Every structure is written in structure tokens, then in C-alpha cells.
Amino acid sequence: MADPTKPEPIEKARQRPEPGFTGHEWDGIKEYDNPLPRWWLWIFYATVVWALGYWILYPAWPMLTQATQGALGYSTRAEAAAEIVAHRERFAPLESRLMDLELAAVSDEPELLRFATAGGAAVFRNHCSQCHGAGAQGAPGGYPSLLDDAWLWGGTVDAIHETIAHGVRYDPDPLTRWSQMPAFGEILPEDEIEGLVEYVLAMSGQPHDESLAAAHAEVYEIQCAACHGLDGEGNQDLGAPSLVDGIWQYGGDRDTIRHTIVYSRYGQMPAFGERLRDVDVRKVAIYVHGLGGGQ
């Protein structure tokens, strides 16, 4: 249409007839059928070209098993993997420092401690919170709280690390924490078990039958004190809980104590040393130790 040798200055353009009036008019505002600017059309063509390029370069068309891969080989999964690698590389110095240092000495290095705590919190949410709760508050049925200062197998950061790495009563790991309380329902007559229940209630300062309790002190000393201690203070080397600290893994009421004595308990925890990277086990140990009950 436009001949470059023949200029069409604005004045000439203005002499063109008005574009078609569509006949639509509202309150004096008329709708005209104006032509679209030609460059607008070019932009449309440009988007078509862009789309074609996109189809070629990026995953686009769904096929039977997967979408077309695209010439650039881009995928969000590969991008995420690359980010994980970059992240690992970025924190490699801190992680190797964490591996080299005694766990107990980590608290002297604020940056390392912050790094390990943050990483441990993430590991905890993924691998531990299912049983111990998102806030590490424990759960009924034998999943202990990790917030208080009562520890079955020790509350130092090294003891916590040992427990996490090797698990509790986890047979595939020879170094696992292991102990077993007998099911006294098969050993003691029922009246002695009733007496033991009253004795344990008395130790822990709960309402009890005094005469029954006093009468069964000897049974306690013979059957229980070897592990739980003469005063019921427990023994962390054996994973024997204290009976006097007011904190119960399974419950401290009469019925639950009776159930525990008759049938015993056999709580288990997997060895996370075989599931996680060593450095992640160390991180989560530091995190748990920092939750408030660590010794």
C-alpha cells in the first residue's frame, strides 16, 4: 500500500473519509470500526514465531509416555537438582567443619551451631516428626518428648547422636540401643504385681495403698531395682527410665503402670545412621540437643 517514493504526510491522511461508524452510540459516545495498527499485527506474528521457537527449545507437546524434551534439554527437575548441588557446594565448608569437630564443641562456634540447628530442624521435620511430633513434644503410646530433661539413653549431644545413629532395639544394627524389661505377668503372681503397682505409685508420689506398697518393697528390690535403681532413679546405660521424675513415657496412672509391668514395653526406633548422611545425623542431634532438655 505504502509507496516509499510517495509521501503521505499527516495532512493527506487526515483527508481520508472517516472510518466506518458502526451505528452504535451510547450517550453520545460512538463506536467506530477503526483499522488496527499494522504493527499490532506484526506483534501477533512475532508471538507465533516465539511460540514455535518455544516448542522447539522447551518441553512442549505431551506424547504417550512423556512430553517432548526440547532442544535445550530443560526440565524443572534438573533445575532443582542443580540447585541442590549448588546448595551443597555452598555449605560444604560448614559441613566438613561439622564432621571434623567434636559434637560438644559445636556450641562454641555460633555460625556452625546456627547452621547445624537449622539443617537439623529440616531433617527432624522429614524423618522424626512422624513419631515425636512436629514440636518434638512426643506422642502417647511410647514416643517420648524430646523437650524435657528426662532421657532414656542420655541427654548429652553425644548420647543423643548415638541413639539417632543406631536406633533403639533395631535388630539390623549391632550397635543399637538395646535392653528389655521382662513381662512380669509371666513371672510373678497377680497379688505381687498389684503390690508392685502400689509401690511404684508410692515412689512417684501418687495416691496409693500404703500397706500394700510397704509389703512389696522387697519384691521391687529383687525384681526391679537392678535396672530402675533402689530409689527408682533409673539407669541411662540400660535405657531404664526413672520412676520418680513425674515423667512417663507410656503413662503414670495405676492401670498403665500395671499394663507396663504385666506385658512390658518394647518401643523401637530405626537406626538413622543407615538412612541419612552422617552430617545430617549430626545436625539433627544438635537440633534435638538444643530443644531445651539437652544436658
Added chain:
Amino acid sequence: MTETTETEAPLYAAREPIFPRRVSGWYRNLKWWIMGVTLAIYYITPWLRWDRGPNLPDQAVLVDLANRRFYFFFVEIWPHEFYFVAGLLIMAGLGLFLFTAALGRVWCGYACPQTVWTDLFMLVERWIEGDRNARVRLWSQKLSAEKVGKRALKFFVWFLIALGTGGAWVFYFADAPTLARDLVTGEAPFVAYSAMGILTATTFVFGGFAREQICLYACPWPRIQAAMTDENTLTVSYRDWRGEPRGKHRKSEAAANLGDCIDCNACVNVCPTGVDIRNGQQMGCITCALCIDACDDVMARIGKPRGLIDYVTLADGERERQGEAPVPIWRRIARPRIALYFTLWAGIGLALLAALAVRTDTTLAIEPVRNPINVVLTDGSVRNAYEIRLRNMTGHDREMRLSAAADAPLVLELQAVDGLVVTVPADQTLRQRLYLTAEPTSPAATTARVPVELAAEDVETGARTTQTTVFHGRPQ
């Protein structure tokens, strides 16, 4: 498919080339000044320095996206203070309402970057290719060495301006001298080059070729403005009651009682968007007022009073047409609608200033750990945990001593920190877990809710920041 007939309008139309003529006058001078000042602000600002101490950048205006900080001279804005930016944006919006209601499309005509850069590009065009007639001639010429040479030179200068524009933009987001060096040596991040590339391309295309097409087809502002102007808004108008009927004032036309308009087309020839203001109000008019200058010049030469084209409100147009005196301009501006916009605009501005004045450089935020709500220890003590954030907005490290005050005795301990003093690094937020423990003898151990006031005190200056929270005991 219907056959295309001659009466049917084409679906697409090519851009009509516009060759604005050079003009001089009061408004043109005003526009030169505004162009100079706005461009200077844009290009120079990133290079201004502002000393904030050793730990903070010394660039006066810096948007630090990586560290999420915005520096503006003595103000440093953190992400949680985004309301300052939101407030400024609201002020910008209300400011546009205000100016539009009072002065019409004054933004479009004088300050819009599209207008300013197009003006600059046209200036270059005039320097290289000459004024309107020379450019029309060049445009209609066949390709020749002269034409190619002028075009090439023009495009080259345009490109330099565009590159400078895109380049200046990225300096707002990083230390300007460092980035400038990195850009030249090829060590700048890819995003800097791509941002520069995109802005260079858009500046070149928008300023050199798209020009009024942006205003006519791409920008929503002209449509919005139609709803914001009213009959009291100052706008560029043609006094048709004075100018019509227009004519060349030839001798043969002496009998006809002609108006002042001599139909010289000066107003059309200088218009950067190619409209004829004599057709009345129209979307294409960005109120740049160059036609006023052009017409005043012509009126002076033929010995007629100035102002055939002038800033006139629609209401005054009606009054003048009836032979009445126009209302003074200040009364057109001082009216309730403008006062309302101004009050809102100034109110938000004052509120922002007040917020800026009372804000502190330290903030303490407490997030009580509620999962679980509390923990009983082996000795019967009850413990609550809290996550605190201590924000140090100054440029130096600070030692802060934490303390807790409540009606019942509570023991404060920090996780993994001996004592109660923490160091908050310069320009950072410290996260710290802390524990409040009520010993069995403390009434707090058995009280459901104990209000607690936590305080962080600067060991050096003694400045205190406090925040209240609650300790939850275990009622028996």
C-alpha cells in the same frame, strides 16, 4: 467469505509518519527544563554517594534485591517496612488524580518518560536530518548515500541514548562504580546485561519509532484520564469562537467575516502526536502545549492577541463563547474535588513522615512456641519456649542484653548461649530461641496465663526495646 469492496475500510492501517516542526516559546522552554531535570535525576542519581559506615553500601539510592534492602539517602527500608513503598505508590496514584483533575494530562505532556525520551529522540532527529521540511524531503527521497548516512548517524546516536538509558537503570540495583567496571570487563551478572538489553531495545523502539503509538494504543492512562477530567479541568483548547471561520485572509476573502485563524497549520505541524487541536478535545492530545507556542508565534506576527490556542477549561470555553469573562484559573484549581485529593495526598504523606520519625532501629518480635504449649521438667518446673527475632537496623554490631519481667518469678535462659547477652550483627536479624522456666514454687507454674514483658537492652547505649508475651503455666 464476502468480497472486499472499495467502501469497506481496511482491517489494518500503517502508522502515519509525523514530522513535528521545531517550535520555540514559553511552554517549549518549560519542557526543555523539565526534560533536563528529569533526565539528570535519572542518569545521575545512582552515582550519588551517601556514607552509612563500613558495613553498609555508600550508594545514596540503591535497591538491593539480593539482601532485600532499599536505601534512599538517610532512609533504609527493610521488607517489613514495605508500607513506606506502598504509601509512596498510593501518593503517586493520588498525585496523578490531583494533577489530572486540576491540569488535565499534564503528566503526559511534560513528565511521562515516553514524552521526555521521545522529545530527546526528536531533538537528535532534528539535529541530524533537519527540521520538518527537510525531514519530509529526506523521507520521500530515494535511497542515496546522504539518506543512508543521515539515517545511520541518527540510529547510532539513538542507540547510544538507549544504551545509556538501559545502562542507568541497572545501576539502581547494584553499586554503580563496581557494576560499571564489571559491565565493561564482561564480568557483570547475566541479569544486568539482559535488563540493559531489554531496556535499550524498548527505549530505541519506543522513542525512535513507536512514539505516539504508545500513547494512542498501548497506554491505559489516556482512557483512565477521560474519566478523571471534568469541565473545570485546564486543558489545551482552540478558541473556535474566536478563530472560526478560518481562512487565509487573502484579498479575495476580505468580504468574508473571517476569524483569527489563518489556517496556517502551524499547530498541526508542531504536534508530536499528529492531531489537529482545532477539532476539539481528543484522545490523541497529550497536552504538551507546543501548539500554544506555535500559534502564539503566528498571532504575534499577524498582530493579533495571543491565546487562540490556550489552556482553557471546558466551562470557561462555554462562558467565553457567551461573551462572559472566564473564571480565574486559581478558582478553577481551588475547588472541593481538588481539595479532597490534596488532603488525601498530603495526609498520607504526613502519615509516612510521622511513621518515619517514630520508627526505631531495633525491633524485637516474639513468636511463642505453642507446640507444645509448655513442658514439665523432672523437678516439676514448667518451661515455655519462645522464638525471638532481634532486628538491628544500624550499621554496626550491637550487644543486646535480654531480660524478662513478670509478676511471678521466672528464669530466663537462652538456647546455646551462656548468659543473657547476644550479639546482633550489623544490618541483620538474629533468631534466638529462649526459655522461660517457672520453678515448682513459683505461682507462675500453676497459673494459666502470666503476662511477661521481654526487653532487649543495648549494653552500650542502654536503649531498650520491649515486647509483651504470655507464659502458660499448668493449673492444677
